[in-house]
Amino acid sequence: MSRYNVKETEAKWQEAWERRACFRAVEDPSRPKYYVLEMFPYPSGRIHMGHVRNYTIGDVIARYKRATGFNVLHPMGWDAFGLPAENAALEKKVHPAKWTRENIATMRGQLRTMGLSVDWEREIATCDVEYYRHEQKMFLDFLKAGLAYRKESWVNWDPVDNTVLANEQVIDGRGWRTGALVEKRKLSQWFLRITAFADSLLNDLATLDRWPERVRLMQENWIGRSTGVRFRFALAGRPDTLEVFTTRPDTLFGASFAAISPNHPLAAELAAGNPDLAAFIAECNRLGTSEEAIETAEKRGFDTGLTVVHPFDSGWTLPVYVANFVLMEYGTGAIFGCPAHDQRDLDFARKYGLPVTPVVIPADADPAAFTVGTEAYTGPGVLRNSRFLDGMDVESAKQEVGRRMEEAGQGERTTQFRLRDWGVSRQRYWGCPIPVIHCADCGAVPVPEADLPVVLPEDVTFDRPGNPLDHHPTWKHTTCPSCGKPAVRETDTFDTFIESSWYFARFCSPHAESAGFERGAVDYWMPVDQYIGGIEHAVLHLLYARFWTRALKQCGYLSVEEPFAGLFTQGMVNHETYKDAETGAWLSPADITRNDAGAMVRADTGAAVTVGRVEKMSKSKKNVVDPANIIDTYGADAARLFMLSDSPPERDLEWTEAGIDGAWRYINRLWRMVDEPPVALPAPGAALPGELSERAVATRKLVHKTIAGVGDDLEKFRFNKAVARVRELTNALAEIDGSGAGEAAVLREGYEAVVRLIAPMMPHLAEELWSRLGHTSLLAEQPWPRADAALAVDDTVTIAVQVNGKLRATLALPRDMAREAAEQAALADETVVRALDGKPVRKVIVVPNRVINVVV
């Protein structure tokens, strides 16, 4: 018995595909295109199981779509700028460029062993000047279009990384990478006007019907649109006004106070002459935004002594508080409080003894008796105690107040977003230089297009904290493009989310020199038909990419608005965790073995091991399995099969030794079956004989059902079901000894079907078996098999017979049998008769080809 030589075989077919350039993508307007893209990897050093899962899923889609006639673009590249390279520079004294390029080389080699149907000629790395020079140009165009601007602003400062973080990089008041408590600093920063597209980014989510619902929801919440009225209170005894934003202008006659944020300019002004207030503000800021603080923070305020005048009654004034729950970053940093209809305002009012006047009464409540206790009423109802609004519903009252405000010039109806503009300046070295020069006289001047690219210098040192670009002896010194005087370059670099905001377009023409991409190529390939990646990018990356695409469109670069027509978010790869029972130290799966008693112990010492929860593979918990080792031992196909079996792709997958063994066993079983058939098979392409045994006919039916089923499963990302179906067919084929009429021919048909159906999942094995079946063509270039629709349906069906809904028998009957005949057959069945026990039949329900229910 020969054995399947994985290593040789996988290498052989990878070379064959390469030689034939099977996966090279060429624009061809006469054919329908399909762009499959997995989120490109950060070159961290080695590939991990998450990559294997991601790229396996993408490759199945790419190979399947190619076989079904699409012109497929399936590229690969590197998200190569970013902090880890600088950390490596500090820790290991390696230059970030060297570290990054070496990692890319390693990981490229590892990905190649997976046998991905990738067009490697399109490979890009975002740290190459050939890549990032184009985003410098885009940025200049955004500047001209008013989509980029500079503003002095408070930034989140990570004291460990010495860098600015975006709001979304701050989690519970801590840096997302370092976990360090974030500080506030004021710096001049570049911003991209993502809010200019807030409406479009929100509304067009509805058109993304091939995106997961929850991703759309998360983006919707992130953008956070709300409509309301922005208006100005007159401050009693002062010439200025206090501007507030409200979504409930209808409750204006229920107002009992106004409140401003501790960071509001007015608060700062008042604090200057009031030490108590200054102390209160300082305390609010100290509390910060930490998880605990928000959860338990009590509503607290400080009465400023100022009052504002009610906009519709000059004789009515409201006290102005500084309140800890009012955010400076949202709206105007000031509100009016209506306790009866807002829980926060109610908590506040109860604490400070402010009046609570209900002005919206539920339709079914008695207006005279309706009161608000400890819970604010936020539902619909009829306006009361509200003068000219009395009797209106909430919506009309909102509009009426807005209208009157606008008439009086006191305010206007507006839309407010939670989304803020995207701060893109980073005080880092390993990123794309921001193409701007600072001149003492002319200010921030864009680098002229002719002077692009601004190349990131590589001769830098990391011996001092802060940004090496800043310390570089010559790099930043230049002359002002506007006045010619000495000036300095911007030493900040771009947020690396910028590179990943347009790489999908670059893949369309990765070698274009005069522009980031050629118009014709992008028009042909974009949008990405199927994008695949982790859920962790649900908001940031995907929102930025959607924004950048809109900005590019506005600047005339391309014609699409949505970069990703379809999105699939895969689950994580998990593994059991292990700890030394005595020391509590995490142990890697490689350190564990089973002793003779079957217990988990340390392989080195034999000491007892505690088996912990199944968790996401992570270095910190040491529960990682290196895919390179797996591929080296079992081959790429086994790893790929394991990734696709059992767990649906959107769910988490538990990596187990038993699972990879199972995959390996199946590969060998299939190989043996095809390599040593029970009878000699007819030549490839030979016609089926006219006479077929009953078993042969049944097998053909299963073959064609499986072909139809697997295609359907792959279309719907049900890879686990596709695998199950193919295994079912394999089991059936293994039963056939070839002795009956026509069985040898049916075995060939069946083997070929299995081989072709597994090709997207296990391409090397499939290619090898295809060749062993006598074909000289490459399977990678063969079309997807077609199911014979006539064979894919059964002419005998198994019908369940129930008595009062309980299963009593199953009958094999011809498909589409007449109801009466089916009913007779059911009533004649022995077990059914016994179950009826002579009782009169009241009714018989017949569901054709499925079930017969006898009711007694």
Place this chain on the structure above:
RNA sequence: GCGGGCGUGGCGGAACCGGUAGACGCAUCAGACUUAAAAUCUGAAGCCGUCAGGCGUGGGGGUUCGAGUCCCCCCGCCCGCACCA
């Protein structure tokens, strides 16, 4: 707190539109081959019961001839957001 998702054998998971619950795999057990083991092959198996049969999809109720699937209430787990006026 708000929003979303999930709950099926020992385990991962199937079950199209309300119609035979447990496909496929893992683990387990028995048998064959072997001096033996591994590998491989054959077979068993939701649970209770000797059989007849009964019970079973987190729990309780409902709709229906029929419910894992639909409706109501409850429990548990996971994810996202978090004072957004």
